[in-house]
Structures are given as structure tokens and as C-alpha cells.
Amino acid sequence: MKPARFAYTAPDTIEGTLEALDRFGDEAKVLSGGQSLVPMMNFRLARPEVIVDIGRVGGLEQMSLTDGALSVGARVVHARLEAPAVTAPDGRSEPLGGVLGSLLPSVAHYVGHLPIRVRGTFGGSIAHADPAAEWCILARTLDAEIVALRRGSERVIAAADFFETVFTTALAPEELLAAVRLPILGDDWRTGFCEFSRRAGDFAVVAAMTAVRLDPVSGAIVEARIGVGGVAGVPARLPAAEATLRGEVPGADLHAAAAAAAAGEVDPVGDLHGSAAYRRDLVRAMVARALAQGAGESGS
Amino acid sequence: MTEISAADAAVPVVLAVNGTEHRVAVEPRKTLADALREDCGLTGTHLGCEHGVCGACTVLADGEPVRSCLLFAVQAHGAEIRTVEGLAAADGTLHPLQEAFWRHHGLQCGFCTPGFLMLSAGVLESRPDIGDDELREALSSNLCRCTGYQTIVEAVQSVRDAAEA
């Protein structure tokens, strides 16, 4: 179980990286934390001709608040999101507060194990696009924006357009994922994240994330987001289930109704870890629990 | 343009392992685990899966526990690596974790042991007062097929508690 041969380059600048990607095109693969790519190379399921290691590139490890978004640099490792801190304009680092400040650690905690989290990166996870990956589900649920660079240009891709199918994204081989922008959620948002996995640290069989914004006066839901992963080729929003929530006040019955709508709405693909029917059951359970968690009920 | 190392050429890499510099020449595709085992002669780092799940290959890189089967040796150039061979003191005195694994019967076949020792060392060095639940969770990173884990957990807890006292 040893990788096939590859040529190796480790640029120390973003420009150098973009040059290399431009030169080698689809022969090259970016190596970030290596926690997904290297296992695939060891199995020889991935056999890039050239590895462009971005581990020595400066400027990809920033987390900062800009224009109503939290920008997470591609090389921010999962472990840093367990206690997220942002770089203030004056260069000082301060803990990230607010809804995202508590959401991100609770999600990061589900990503693999400690040694995976100290090496694996947020950008790597998004670029890898495993349909059960926590960060992909979060990015999709919150409609994150993905910042992609290529030699001489930059573009911003909406999460809805970014994930195409299993392990496949809108990123061109010449492009580098530089950062992901997550919208800042105000204090009127309630979020929940719940997943079912076979063992500690395993990828979820099914995971669900929910985010609802409450009317400060009536307490009714004015905006609802439900995202699930581990169901089909890409993490997905569930509009029908979201619709059942809007205008209603959170509560057990409502959550059950939304969960039932979610289960009815998904079209799961079965595999070794769960048939389509089983995944549908899990969608229902996970969505109900994520909503309960957001509402402050015990979501276990 | 940044330098590119050809696929079949050996790249010179300096691996700082347990305070000793090893100047080795490796193909880019060689993992840190294989470089440690084959080029540095440090076979205490074991391979149980080569895809990141078992943790038998865990070493410390700049103080953090990492899977050395998921890191190419070329990436480790310049990092401070610590392996099980560097755990005991220079005079051979066992590290408290090694003593504790011994006392608590935290090993049977011993194949997982170097990985568990390095994982635990990394965890306790960064969080000497880690709570029981979090410690269990951290230890869930690695697999042991022989012990059923209880004695491994007890061994690491005893070192934590001794240091705290």
C-alpha cells in the first residue's frame, strides 16, 4: 500500500502555487493536510503526476471577519476551529464570539480524530467534497462562498454551485481554493448539528445541520435552513422541510413535522454503511435532533 | 519558478528526529513512517493500516501527534519529529508513560504501543490537566486489538494524576 510515483513541489507563495497549477493542469493535485489525499494515494486510488504541496505557502492560514463574513483560510486546520480565533484589523488574535463562535467548535469536534484534526484543513475538506464531511454540510447549509484563485484571476463560487458530485467540485485543476467565507449569524439564529456515525471519529453515515432565525417579538421562525450530508452525492439543503418551519414557533411537534418532511424529501443512495431506507430514517432522526438542539432541548 | 523534484529522483531531506539530524535521500512518494523505519533505522514506529485509521504510526511533529503514514517525508523537512525511541531518557530511564503502561498492563502484543505512547505524550504535554472524558476521546484516535483499552486509559490517567499531584 505505497503510493505511485509523483513529482513534488512545495512553493512558498500563492503566486508560485498558482504558477505550478497552471503549468501542470490536471496532472497536478494540491496537497494540503493530506488526510484525505494521502490515504487515497496509498491505496493508489489517486495517482497524481505532480504534487503541489501548499504546506509552506504563507497567507492561507488566516481567519478574519470581513464584510459580514468569517473568512476561513484554506489551510486553517480542523483543530483550530475547535477554539476559533480571528485576527483583528490591528493584527491581534481574539476568540471568535457569537453564534459561529459556538457552532464551529461543536462541529469541528465531529471531524475525525485528534491527529487528523491537527493536520487536516478546512479548505482541504471543502475541496475534497466528501458528501458526509461536516464542513461541506456546514458550508452548504449556510450558503458559504468559496474563494478560488488562478493565475491572474479570482472568482467566488456559491456553495450551491460548488459541490457537483462525490469528490467533485466546480474547482478547475488550475484553481486554488484560497478561503471560504461563512456568513456571520446574528444572535437571533439558533443552530444545531447532529450526526450518526458507526464509531467515534468516523465519517457520519448521515449528518444534519439546522439554522433558524427567530422573530425577536413573536419567537416565530422567519428564516430556516436545513442541510444534510451522507444522503446523496453532495450535501443538500431541504427546501420542503425548511418551508414547514417558516412562520411557526419551534417546538417538538413542529420539529417532528419538519423531520418527517425532510425524510420524505431526500432521495438517498444506499451503500455499505446504510441502505437508502435506513438513511432516510436517519435523516428524520438527525434533523429532529438538530432542531431540538437549536431550540435548547436535549437533542442527544 | 519553484523547484520541482522529479518522481524517480531521491530528494535530500533533513529529518530532525529525537534531536538528531538524519540526512536522507528519499523519493517524494516515501512516507515519513517509511523514512523513519527504513532510512533512519527507527522501526519502533509501526504500520497497521497505512490509511490513517489505526494510529500505530503516530509520532509527534512539532509537538503534535500526527499519522506518519499520511505525511510524506519531504513534507517533514525541517519539522521536529519525536518517536517512541526518543521517549526514554538518555540514560535509558523509562518515560513515566512507558512505566505506567508497564505497571497497568497497557500492552499485550505491543504493536500498537508506540503509537499510543506518542499520542498520549502529545496529549498530556499540551493538556496536562485533560479531563477523563476528553482523554478517552483523544485515545479513541488509535486502535488496539489486544487490551480492550481499559488498561491503556488507566495508564495515561495515572501519569496525568501523578503530574498534577
Next chain:
Amino acid sequence: MSWVGRSLRRVEDPTLLRGAGMFVGDIAGAAAARFVRSPVASGQIRAVRGPAYTIADLDADGVGSIEAVLHRPDYVRLAQPLLARGWVRYVGEPVAVVVGDSAAAAEDLAEQVELDIEPLPAAVGLEAALAADAPLVHPEESPSNVMVAGEMATPGLAEALEDAHAVVELEVVSGRQAALPLEARGSHATPERFGGRTTLHASIQAPHMVRTVICDLLGMPEADLRVVAPDVGGAFGQKLPLAREDAVVVWLSRRLGRPVAWIEDRSENLMASWHSREQRYRLRAGFDADARLEALQADVVANVGAWPCYPITWGVEPLMALAELPGPYKLEHYGVRARAVASHTCPMSPYRGVSRPAITLALERLMDVAAARQSIDPAEIRRRNLQSDFPHTSPTGLRHDDGTYREAMELAVSHVDLGAFRARQRAARAAGGPQPGIGICTFSERTGYGTPAFAARAMGVTPGYENVELSMDPSGYVTARIGASPHGQGLVTALSQITADELGTDPSRVRVVASDTDRTPYGWGSFASRAMVLAGGATYLAAQRLAAQIAELAAEVLEAAAEDIVLADGRATVAGTSVGMDIAELARIAHHHTQRLPEGTQPGLSVQAGYDPAGTFSNACHVAEVEVDPDTGGVAVRRFVVAEDAGRLINPMIADGQIRGGVAQGIANALLEEVVYDEDGNILTTSLMDYLPPTVAEIPDIEILHLETLSDATVTGAKGLGEGGTIGAPAAVLGAVNDALSHLGVELNQMPATPERVRAAVRAAAGAAPAAHAAGAASP
């Protein structure tokens, strides 16, 4: 003061803790062999192209085939080539082998080898292989896929079943599983430059047996092959049978005149190392009005894969089930048919517990279901049925020596406080959400098999005895050379304790040499919970002999009677006097001053002893407490109690370690681990992301309670326990899962009880369509 019975730290450990162990993959300086394996389950080999050796090369060198034999009329006898010849019969079967300078280079070469194979229909799984029109795995040798079948019935069975007050029918299924030692298999062969000898280092359990069979295959005198098992990173049965790859490695190294190593990778290990456990039981049992088991009829089938394993053959699982199914219970009428069914899947070999995890699961499910039908408590039905008169002979003629079947159960059950648990369970049922359940498993485990037990199996070779050579050197240190081959069980420490007691010396003065055919007497290695009983017994006998030799020597030197010499604290003393001398001094005399001894005294101090008991039974009760989430089917094991009786415990710490490790495997067998093939015979579980050994998060602390009934069937009073944990845990866990969901009407008799299966059982019990079932924390 006695050393036996104390939890001494293991002498094995410091080396391993320093990372200084020597596992086969740590031996440098060999070319790397890589096997090119069949990508299809069944097919005819048209051609193999590329830089590889094939069966034609082995044939040209006159290399033989493996014949794993059972002397039974119904046994289908096969000659298994070391690489596939003509046909491939499972995904992963070795077809060719390449040799490169490094593992990576060998993998590059293997990719260049082109296998031209015409795919044929495959029989995958038990039902497919048993079907009337099933594709045959060995069409030339056998007209059906049944490779061996055993049948027996006691007189009066049919009538007893007919007259029974209640008849319970049950189907119990055990999935296919892998032993999964953390170190996969591997071997490293070095031909000597001169003299023609070869040394094989291999990660194996039985070096002498491997030497014999490889030498037979390659036509070598056994004296020319040295087989060494260096440190072995776990085995659990998977490293007991001969690996074809190991034989090929020896052949390659001799042919190429250079060291050659094969280090199995994890995906090969999951795909093409041995699998185990795939069995189906159909039981029909008659109970009387008091829920006493009166009659049991069983049909057992095991999917044994494409080839037998050497030397135990593919009869081992079904025939063990045939012989041992009655378990710890009183039973008069018993009938069984047990069949080994070949299929186009990876061959099976014994895995910790062999058939008994499945046997026990079947029998314990039967007890639980019968208890539920007759509305009595699971503990009560066992109380009524467990054997309590010893020795007792089973309907299949097995003699059970003294045990504590009932006592162990009472101990475990009182320890968990069933009453308090039931109260908690009622509350949880009222509240909804995760449901607690409790499961009880009682079993006895036949251990310490010697020749008599193996002879009954009529294998081509009969393993059994163990030999030990014990000598004291001039410095007074003792060396034991043993035929057994430990790999993590702490045998070295335990044997030094036994030896120290008999010789009145300190265990630190005892060395144990094992696992090297050049340095140890012929023996059978470590498997089947036998090492402590067999090697321990032989060591005990040898130590007594050596003690007698020392006493005679002391008597001579001290001018006393040998019977009056006491060996203690490193000294030989004349009883009741202060006259004595250091044993080390006597050792000097025995080696260096033999002129002081009477004429005819044999110089030196060395003895030999063999041991070959009929076998004994240890017993235990496991109680598992679980929490089941009916919405996801997820099961968490919250508590696990073991009350066990393995006779005398030589080193309780090591014994507890064996139990804990065994239970952890059993829990994982019950809930997580399953080898899965698709219907074409492609294996889907070739990584540890798909085949799921547990982490610490899935394994609770295990509470152990000891009973110590000394065995009269072994010289040390010890019974084996290496497998017990794995045998009892699956049934306890499944019992608990069923108990947790019993109020919903769930009955689940299949392991592993994966979340999906649990969830499906909940749904089936609810009898409702998916949409109708209320799920989620929000539902009441």
C-alpha cells in the same frame, strides 16, 4: 511464598515499550515480494503476462501442494497449489508474485502484470452456495459445495421433541468476520550463503508446524529450515494456518539466492487473509412446562470459503459446533447436522473462540426466546438448565470437569443488581428515547486440548502435546525452551513464575526461549486457549524434575537425603537445619566440579518434559448492559460484567488482560465487524473505514469477578481463558439489545447487530411502513 498467583509485571514489556521490539517488518535488507491477486471471484485463468512468477514456475521446481486432510469418509480432499492453477476461486486469491527492490517498487511491478481471466459465475454467501444450481467451487472434486458434513442424533430425539411442552424454533446467524491482528501477516526468508540452510522469520503462531509443511512442500529436510516467529503483533487464530504466501517467500528466496520479504498490507489482510465465523444455525428445541430444555435439534452450516486451511481444515467450525453445541446445559436428547459449505469467498480459519461465539450466541438466544415465551426471567431459565453435577458427560461424549456454571451466573447477576436495572428500564420505557437492556450469557469453554481431543477430529496431522526443555546454567539461572509460541499473552512471565516456585528461585532468574525452531523442542504453538495449560503444564513438570535433580545434587554435596532437601529463596537447605547452600553454587558444581559427584552422575542440570492432557472446561457468565436508540438503531454498551472460572490463575493481571481484550473483540463482533461481499463476490470491506474494529469509545470498562475451581484435569490446576471473552460477549450483547427492545416486540438473532439491522428490526416489529413510524427526539 509463591510466585504463582501474583500479578507480576511482564518481562516482555520493556523492549516493546522502547519501540525496540523486532516484528517481521522491522527486519531490513530484503527484496520485497508482492502478490498479484485475483480481481474476480471465480474465473478461468487464460494467461498471466508480465514480470511475475506463476504456478508454472513452482511446478517446474517440483513444489508440492497443500493437503489439509480430515480422515472422514465424507471429506472432500483437495490439493491446493501455492498460487492459483487454472482457476481462481475468490477475490484476492494469489495468482502470481513479483519481486522488487522495495515495497513500492514491487507494487509498481505488480501493476504491470496482466491477468487475463475469463470470469465465471460465482457462488457467494451461504444461500447461494447451497442452492441446487449453485456454481461449484471445486467441480472436479465435488459435485456439491458441501465439503464435509457431520450428523448425529441421540435415541428418542424425535419423540422428545414431539412430546415437549413447548417447542421453540429459531434461526441464528453469525456474519463473516476477520481476526484482524493489528500487525498484518508477513514473512522474511534468508538463504544462508553457504550450507544450504534457510531462515524464515514470519508472523505466525506455530513455527514448528510451519517448518514441517513448508519443508514438505519444497522437498527440504526440516533440519535445513529454521523458522522463527519474532515479535508477533497479535494473531487471534489468523496466523495459525499455513499462509501460502510464506511458503512462496521461502521458495523465492532460495530460487533468487537473496533475502525476500512479504509484508502484507491492511487491504490484502482484509481481503485475502483468513476470514471466520460465517455460520447459520436452525434450532428446534423442546422445553418442559418448567422451561427445562429436553431436546435440541440443530442444523448448522458454515460458509468456509474457497479452500481449506492447513492443518485444521474447513471442518473445524461446523464440526466444533456439532460437538459442543449443548454447551453448559443439561440436555438428554440432541441431534445435529453440521455442514461446511464452500463458496467463492476468502477461506476461513479459526478466529479466537472458533465456532463458540456463534454456538453460544445460538444457544443463548434460544434460552432468552424460550424464557420470553414462557414468561420467566432470563436468569431463571438458566438457573433451571445449567449443569451442576460434575464431572458431567455431554450427549456428544465430552467430559466436563468441575466447574461453577451456576455460581458464576449468580455472582454476575447479583453484582449488576437486576432489580435496580429493571426499575430503570421501566422508567426509560415510559419516557421514550434511548432504551436500556440487559443480556446474560453463560457458557463453558473447552480449553487446553491435547492430542486426545485433536485425534478425535481425525486431521491429517494431530497437534496436541507441548514439550519443554529446562536447564540451569552454571550461574544458577534457568532457561526454559518451549514449543509454544507466545504473541502477547505474557506466557514468558507466567512460565517464569511457575518455574520459580518449583525451583525455589526468583522469576528474574528464569529465561524463556520460544518461537525459534533451532532453539526449541518441537511443539504446536499458541492457539485455542491452550498455551497456559499445555506449556504451563509441561514447564511445571519439567521444573519438578529439575528440582529433583537439584535436590539429589544437594543431597550428595550436603550429605543428606534427597527427600530432606528444601529449595527456597535461592537456597537448597536440609529440612529442619540451617545446613544448606546457594542453588547457584550447586549449579557450579554440577557443571564445573563433576569430580565431586558419584561416578555415573550426568553432568549439568537439564531435563525435558512433555505434557498432553485431554482438555478441561473453564466457564463464565457475561452480563452486558446496553442502551439502544430505536430511532437510529445505534447501540452503546454501558456496562460489562464477567464472572469467570478458569481454574488457577498463574498471573491474575495477565488473565484479566486476556479477558478484557477478548470481551472487546466480542463486543465488536456483536455490533460492528462484518466482512461484506457484493453478489458478484467483490469484497467491499478492504479498509478500516469499512471493516470496523472498535476504538476505546465503543468499549466500556469491564468488571471482572473471579472464581477459582482448580482443574483436576491439568497439572497446574489452570484452565485456559484466552478465548472466553470473545465467546461470551456477542451473546450477552445481543441478549441485551433484544431485552432493550422487547417491549416493542423486537427479535434480532443476527450478529453483528448493526444499527441498520437493529433499526430494521424495530421497523419490522412496528409492522408499519417507514413513513408511519414516529421517529426523532420530538416524538413521545
